[in-house]
Amino acid sequence: MYFNANGEKISRARWKEMYNAFKNRQELVKAGLTSRRDLMRMGLLTGAGMLIAKKGLSSRAWADTWGSGSCYSGTSGCGNCASPTTRPWVMNMPIPPVKQPIALSALTGPAPTIAPNNAINPATGIAYEGRTRAHQSPIGSNGNLPFPAATVYQVNQQVANVSMSPDLPMQRLWTFDGMSPGPTYVSHYGTPILIRNYNNLPSDNGGFGINSVSTHLHNAHNPSESDGFPCDYFASGQYYDQYYPNQLAGFLSDHVSTNGDINEALSTLWYHDHREGFTSQNVYKGLVGHYILFNNYDTGDETTGFRLPSFPNYDIPMMFADRCFDASTGDLVFDTFNTDGILGDKFLVNGVIQPVLHVSPRRYRLRWINTGPSRFLQIYLTDLNNLTTSQPFWQISNDGNLLPKPVQVPAVALGVAERADVIIDFSKYAGKTIYLENRLLQPNGQGGPTGSVASPGKGFLMLQIVVDQPAATDNSVDPATLPSYYTLPSVSGTPRVSRTFNFDQGRNGQWTINGSLFSCTTPRFTVQQNSLEQWYFDNGWNWSHPIHVHFEEHQVTQGAPGLYGSSSDDSWDYSKYGNQYCWSGCTTKAPTGVNLARKDTVRLVPKANATIRMRFRDWVGRYVMHCHNVIHEDHAMMLRFDIATTGDTKTNP
Amino acid sequence: MPEVSRRKLFAGFAAAPFLGALAASGENPAPAPAHKFAPRVSGREMMRRRYFPNFELVAHNGMKMKFYDDMLKDKIVLLNFMYADCQGVCPTITANLKHVQKILREQINHEIFFYSLTVKPETDTPVKLMEYAKMHGIHDKYWNFMTGKPEELDMIRHSLGFADPDPELDKDKARHSGMVRYGNEPMTLWGMCQGSGEPAWMAQEIGFAIPREFKKHPAINE
Numbered sequence: 001m002y003f004n005a006n007g008e009k010i011s012r013a014r015w016k017e018m019y020n021a022f023k024n025r026q027e028l029v030k031a032g033l034t035s036r037r038d039l040m041r042m043g044l045l046t047g048a049g050m051l052i053a054k055k056g057l058s059s060r061a062w063a064d065t066w067g068s069g070s071c072y073s074g075t076s077g078c079g080n081c082a083s084p085t086t087r088p089w090v091m092n093m094p095i096p097p098v099k100q101p102i103a104l105s106a107l108t109g110p111a112p113t114i115a116p117n118n119a120i121n122p123a124t125g126i127a128y129e130g131r132t133r134a135h136q137s138p139i140g141s142n143g144n145l146p147f148p149a150a151t152v153y154q155v156n157q158q159v160a161n162v163s164m165s166p167d168l169p170m171q172r173l174w175t176f177d178g179m180s181p182g183p184t185y186v187s188h189y190g191t192p193i194l195i196r197n198y199n200n201l202p203s204d205n206g207g208f209g210i211n212s213v214s215t216h217l218h219n220a221h222n223p224s225e226s227d228g229f230p231c232d233y234f235a236s237g238q239y240y241d242q243y244y245p246n247q248l249a250g251f252l253s254d255h256v257s258t259n260g261d262i263n264e265a266l267s268t269l270w271y272h273d274h275r276e277g278f279t280s281q282n283v284y285k286g287l288v289g290h291y292i293l294f295n296n297y298d299t300g301d302e303t304t305g306f307r308l309p310s311f312p313n314y315d316i317p318m319m320f321a322d323r324c325f326d327a328s329t330g331d332l333v334f335d336t337f338n339t340d341g342i343l344g345d346k347f348l349v350n351g352v353i354q355p356v357l358h359v360s361p362r363r364y365r366l367r368w369i370n371t372g373p374s375r376f377l378q379i380y381l382t383d384l385n386n387l388t389t390s391q392p393f394w395q396i397s398n399d400g401n402l403l404p405k406p407v408q409v410p411a412v413a414l415g416v417a418e419r420a421d422v423i424i425d426f427s428k429y430a431g432k433t434i435y436l437e438n439r440l441l442q443p444n445g446q447g448g449p450t451g452s453v454a455s456p457g458k459g460f461l462m463l464q465i466v467v468d469q470p471a472a473t474d475n476s477v478d479p480a481t482l483p484s485y486y487t488l489p490s491v492s493g494t495p496r497v498s499r500t501f502n503f504d505q506g507r508n509g510q511w512t513i514n515g516s517l518f519s520c521t522t523p524r525f526t527v528q529q530n531s532l533e534q535w536y537f538d539n540g541w542n543w544s545h546p547i548h549v550h551f552e553e554h555q556v557t558q559g560a561p562g563l564y565g566s567s568s569d570d571s572w573d574y575s576k577y578g579n580q581y582c583w584s585g586c587t588t589k590a591p592t593g594v595n596l597a598r599k600d601t602v603r604l605v606p607k608a609n610a611t612i613r614m615r616f617r618d619w620v621g622r623y624v625m626h627c628h629n630v631i632h633e634d635h636a637m638m639l640r641f642d643i644a645t646t647g648d649t650k651t652n653p
Numbered sequence: 654m655p656e657v658s659r660r661k662l663f664a665g666f667a668a669a670p671f672l673g674a675l676a677a678s679g680e681n682p683a684p685a686p687a688h689k690f691a692p693r694v695s696g697r698e699m700m701r702r703r704y705f706p707n708f709e710l711v712a713h714n715g716m717k718m719k720f721y722d723d724m725l726k727d728k729i730v731l732l733n734f735m736y737a738d739c740q741g742v743c744p745t746i747t748a749n750l751k752h753v754q755k756i757l758r759e760q761i762n763h764e765i766f767f768y769s770l771t772v773k774p775e776t777d778t779p780v781k782l783m784e785y786a787k788m789h790g791i792h793d794k795y796w797n798f799m800t801g802k803p804e805e806l807d808m809i810r811h812s813l814g815f816a817d818p819d820p821e822l823d824k825d826k827a828r829h830s831g832m833v834r835y836g837n838e839p840m841t842l843w844g845m846c847q848g849s850g851e852p853a854w855m856a857q858e859i860g861f862a863i864p865r866e867f868k869k870h871p872a873i874n875e
Contacts (some may be wrong), residue, residue, distance in 0.1 A: 057742055068707070084688050125865075171691055207841050209698025212861055222711065233861075277844045326699075330690040335833075336843050337814035505817075510832055517831075517847040521854045633846060635814075637831075 006501055036519050077166045081324035081345045086165040088354035089464040095316060095350065096290060099183035099595055101151045107196050112148040112241045117457045119324040121237070130199070130234020134227040135243050136621065138252070144259065156356065157287065158548050164323070165346075165353040170332045172206050174288035176358060180351050181319050182289030184269070186311070187246050189265065189295040198239045205565060209278070209285040210335040211236040216274035217291055218417060219399070219600035220266065221249045221552055224621020229550075230276035230638070231520035231622075246293065249552055252618040253530045263486040264553065266293050266316065268367040268400030268419050280342075280373050280630035284334050286351075290317040297485075298402060301636025302476040307484055308396070309423065309476040316357070317367040320414075320462060321348045322375050339510060341374030341445030347438065347462040356464045359377060361430035362474040363423055367400070372416035374629045376449045376544060376603070378440035378564050379422065380411045380456070383432065387456040391434070394479035397421035398597035401553055402486050407481035407594050413440070413563050415546030415603035417628035420594075423479045429467045436463040440564055445631070448606070453565035460477075471640045490557050491613040495534035497649045499525065503547065503604060503627065503637065504540035509610070511637030514652060518626070518636035528647025534613050541605040545632065546603050550623040551643070553598035554614030560595035561603045561610075601628055616643045625637040696841040710770075710801035713782035718799070720809060725838045729863055730766045732834045733796075733848055734815050734825055736773040737785040745849055747789050750833070752852035754796070757859065763867035765835075765859070767796040772810065772826045774800045794831045814845075837862040 064605040109128055110117055116131035140147035176182025187193055201211035212235050216228025225232070226242040234240045247259020255261040273279060273287035292311070294300045300311035309315050322344035326333045335342045346353045353393040370377050382393035394406040399421040412420045439459035442449040453459070477483050502514050510517060516524070527533060535554075538546055591597070602610050626638030639653070655734040694702075707720040718724050734748070740808040750767060757765055757807035777785075782798035794872040800806070810816055813834055833855070836843040846855050860868070 004664060084690075141853065167688055169693070205841055207697060207699045208843075210842055210844070210861065326694075327692040330688060330692055332695055333699070336700065337812060339814045390796065517850075519850055519854065521851050636847065 027471070031335060035144050055353055070141070075619065081343065082327055082531055083323075083325040084168065084330055084347050085345065086167040086353050087576075088461065089356045089555030090166055091163070091352045091355050093318070093349050093355035093463060094179075094181075094352055095312070096179055096184045098312065099153055099155070099177075099185045101122050101153050101193075102138055104148055104152050107154055108198070109196070109239060112152075112194055112196070114147060119471055122638075124237035125528075126235060126237060128239065128241045130232075130238040132227060132232065133621070135225060136223045136619065139223065139245070142252075142414065144247060145192055146244070146249065147194075149192040150186075151191055151193045153185070153193060153197070154196040154198065156198045156200050157215075159202050162286070162351065164332075164348060164351065165401055168325060168353075171332050173332075174201055174209055174282065175286050176289050180288065182316060184290040184292060185271075186246065186292050186294070186300070186444045189246055189248060189293060190259065192243065192245045192247070195242045196239050197242055197246065199234055200234050201236050203236065206286075206331075208281045210275060210281065212275060212278075213282060213287065214274045214276070215240070215271055215287070216550075217242075217244060217271045218269055219402045219548070219550065219553065220244060220269055220291075221247065221264070221618065223619040224623060224643075227550060227621075228271070228625065229622050230274045230279070230518075230624060231640075233275045238320050245616075249615070249617050254617065261489060262295070262297070265298065265486060265490045266401055266553070267298055267397055268292060268369070268372070270319070270369050270419070277634050277636070278517070280634050281334060283371065284323070284332075284373055288319060288321075290319070290367070290369070292317065292367070302474075306402075306483065307475065307477040308401065309363050309474075311331075311365075314360075314362065314472075314476070315365040315367070317369070318349050318463070319351070319369045319371050320377060320379075321351075321373075322346060322351075323348060338445065338631060341448075341629050341631045343375050343442065343445050347460050349436075349463045354462065354464070356466060358466050358469050359426050360472040360474050361427040361467050361468040363425045363427075363478070364478045365396070365421055365423055365476075366620070367419065367421050368412065368414065369400075369419045370414035370416050372628065372630055374416065374445050374631055375442055376413070376415050376440055376546075376564075377438045378411050378449075378453055379462070380437045380439055380459070381552045382435045382456055382459075382461070383429070384435065384436040384457055384470065385432075386511055393425075394423040395420050395424055395594050396479065396485070398594050398603055399553070399599040401598040402614045403594060403597055404486065404488055405484055408480075409563075411439070411563055411604070412563070415544070415601060415628065416630065417546055417601045418599075418603065423476075425478075426465070426467045427474075429465075430471075431467060433464060433466050433647070435461045435465065437461050437604050444544075449564060451564050451605070458651075488555065488598070491532065491557065491615075493532050495613060496528055496531040496647065498534040498536065498651060500536045500538065500652050501625075501639075502538045502540060503545050505543070510635050511632040513625070513637055516639070518624075518638035518640070520640065521624045522640065523622065523642040524639045525650045526642045526644050526648045527653035529620050529643050529645050530615070530617050531647060532615050534611060535609050536609065537602060537604055538609045539607060542605065544605050545629060545637070546601050547625065548601040548628045549612070549614065550626045551599075551619070552599055552614055552616060554612040555589055555598060556602055557596060557611050557613055558591075559608060559610035560591040561605050561608065620644055622640040690708060691867045697839060700838075700841050700843075704807070706808055706812065708801060708805040708809065710806070711779050713786050713798040713800075715777050715779050718797070724766070724768055724797075724799075725836075727839055729763065729768045729837045729859075730768060730835065731859065732768050732770065732813065732836075733832070734772050735769050736771050737781045738773070739826075742831060742849060744789070746831075746833070747791075749849055749852055751791065752853045753859070754793075756852055756856040759870055760856070760860065761863055761867050762869050763863065764795045765863075767793075768799055769796070770799045770806060770809065772806070772857075774803045774806050775839050779781070835859045835862055837864075838864075840864070 067365040115134045117129040118127045121128045139145045160175045162173045202638045212233040214233040251260035251266035269291040273282035299305040302310040324344040395409045439453040627634045707721040833848045
């Protein structure tokens with residue numbers, strides 16, 4: 001019996017046709033024939049941009065690509081992204097400033113309220129606040145959760161002119177406080193904060209983006225109404241008070257006496273817009289920022305606790321992104337009607353194309369975040385004068401959560417939204433110039449990475465690191481001594497329910513979970529508060545999806561992916577179709593190394609599957625699970641699930 | 654990749670050789686713009702050039718309409734693809750869109766233009782589309798069923814992202830009716846929603862593409 005991508009029964013002949021089409025396309029991808037010019041050269045594309053009917057070619061080859069030309073006629077310029085040239089290593093890598101709290105009385109507008117402030121603001125004619133649900137109990141009635149929080153911030157989402165390269169015009173971005181990435185929040189466990197989040201974005205969007213927003217703190221253990229649920233978007237002219245408890249998971253349930261489970265501590269988070277249907281546009285337009293959480297172990301001071309390099313001098317957050325610019329105007333461009341995934345040809349770190357970072361010859365903690373929109377990364381340290389020697393470093397977190405111990409790695413693979421904290425000892429490179437290099441090959445927005453990695457120095461150099469600053473005392477612990485961080489919490493109990501999720505393509509090249517598109521109004525299933533669940537992820541066909549679950553960290557118990565290129569397996573070898581297949585850890589294989597970790601985003605490679613286990617403690621309300629290729633998310637590979645005191649047992653929701 | 658960018662880099666430096674010399678020696682050149690750019694294009698103009706070919710289509714009442722000039726320009730629109738003989742989701746979505754239209758009319762002082770474009774222009778003549786409209790009880794000057802030259806409709810379909818990446822699957826016409834694009838052309842707000850979604854929710858989604866002054870009461874999103 002044969003099935004198509006929709007799970008509908010089809011004839012063997014039809015299946016074979018689809019299979020052959022797939023193989024044909026792989027051939028072309030393997031041969032590196034992905035640009036329009038290549039297709040022209042092969043005689044596969046006519047001058048008018050129409051594809052010659054070779055089975056398996058992407059019908060979108062002339063529609064999903066971009067540049068300054070028209071994307072429906074296939075005229076030149078609308079090939080794979082062809083940005084103007086920019087000189088690398090000219091601008092310093094920006095390090096966003098730490099966001100400073102203000103006095104409660106200094107907030108603009110009325111004082112914060114537990115219930116949403118629906119009073120009409122005479123200045124705008126609409127409600128002051130865009131929130132629709134009250135801050136949930138016990139906020140305001142629990143000693144750990146005072147309301148308003150003692151620490152209060154106000155942030156403004158606004159348009160600003162920002163430089164991404166001296167060789168490009170100023171870009172009109174949407175920002176937090178005039179910056180992209182926005183200011184970095186530095187919080188401490190046990191200290192709740194309230195952020196008054198003002199939307200002052202203009203109605204003139206310059207071509208893409210929508211000036212209604214919902215800011216998600218990825219992947220905080222937050223009550224639903226402050227999570228940045230995609231459908232909690234609010235209008236320009238409104239504020240939304242977000243209450244971040246900064247409490248360890250379990251603090252209201254199974255770890256009350258210790259105020260939560262220290263082994264569930266999070267370190268490196270990030271905030272980004274999550275507006276339903278427009279996440280990709282708004283994130284691409286600049287609405288992202290760092291959020292760092294410290295506690296009594298991970299202190300930000302290298303003389304105390306785990307003695308990790310001190311913040312902010314030796315602890316530096318870095319957001320990676322890729323973008324495309326119009327060849328004629330130099331303006332940032334977005335491919336609005338692309339439903340596959342969009343790749344830029346310019347690599348940004350903290351908002352600047354190929355910047356420079358000057359460091360001292362000592363250990364640094366770098367917090368890496370892949371903000372997409374669609375590109376997967378595998379980041380190496382590259383010494384261009386010594387390409388034959390591997391340059392290992394230490395990974396200390398996975399998805400921003402400290403590992404049980406540091407793991408020495410040759411590289412870090414990051415799907416969109418995945419994070420890794422690493423420790424690099426630059427004393428080995430004193431006086432030298434080295435680079436962060438993405439060597440993962442991904443020919444276009446379709447599918448995902450090929451699985452192959454470029455040879456050293458032949459990938460994309462993203463950041464130049466010049467080790468030319470004065471020597472500095474280093475009180476941080478050498479990760480080679482294998483210090484212990486947190487213990488991995490046990491997930492060995494019996495799950496209350498096991499659910500299966502299939503990630504695939506539906507009609508129109510749209511993206512589905514278990515065959516359905518996202519709906520704001522319909523929770524697909526309800527999790528019982530304070531219970532353990534097991535979720536089985538099954539990826540279809542030939543696409544990669546980084547799957548993110550909101551709310552609480554999970555552990556991948558089976559099927560966690562390894563580094564690309566490090567396995568003899570090759571997912572593009574379709575002869576394995578029909579067998580149980582996964583990248584480097586088949587479903588029987590337990591995680592090891594950096595995969596022995598708490599995560600919030602699972603990288604599903606083609607035809608892979610993975611099993612996760614997670615708890616849903618303390619809070620209730622609406623949450624989502626979605627593909628973090630934000631193009632897929634918007635089209636609409638996302639589902640809403642609710643957490644409530646009574647859950648259901650739908651196994652295939 | 655590095656070869657290409659180096660070549661491009663040198664081409665850029667031909668106009669400013671002293672910068673090239675510095676870069677070659679590994680020094681950071683002084684930040685100075687290396688390009689002269691064309692003036693910024695408005696988002697609206699960019700969208701028009703990139704995605705909206707101005708092909709002439711024919712409505713079910715026989716009226717000729719240009720895709721950009723007559724169908725999209727200055728309008729708030731809703732676009733979907735269908736075909737008259739469709740036995741799958743098309744009738745469901747058409748019925749659903751009628752609800753959406755009704756809700757929007759109650760809440761908005763402004764017409765939204767609905768366009769249902771056929772994926773089978775070879776067989777879907779205006780007469781056939783007129784029959785389809787009648788069958789669904791649609792007698793509405795703001796809802797047009799469009800046909801036209803097959804290759805032009807195909808380009809529009811691809812341009813708007815209503816295509817399957819697999820051309821084999823793309824040939825299956827039944828696959829092109831699930832999604833609805835909506836847009837506010839002058840404001841360059843373009844989104845999509847599920848054609849079979851809950852009508853009230855779809856109306857709310859689309860409502861955010863509608864300026865407040867067009868709304869009868871601020872129930873939609875605000």
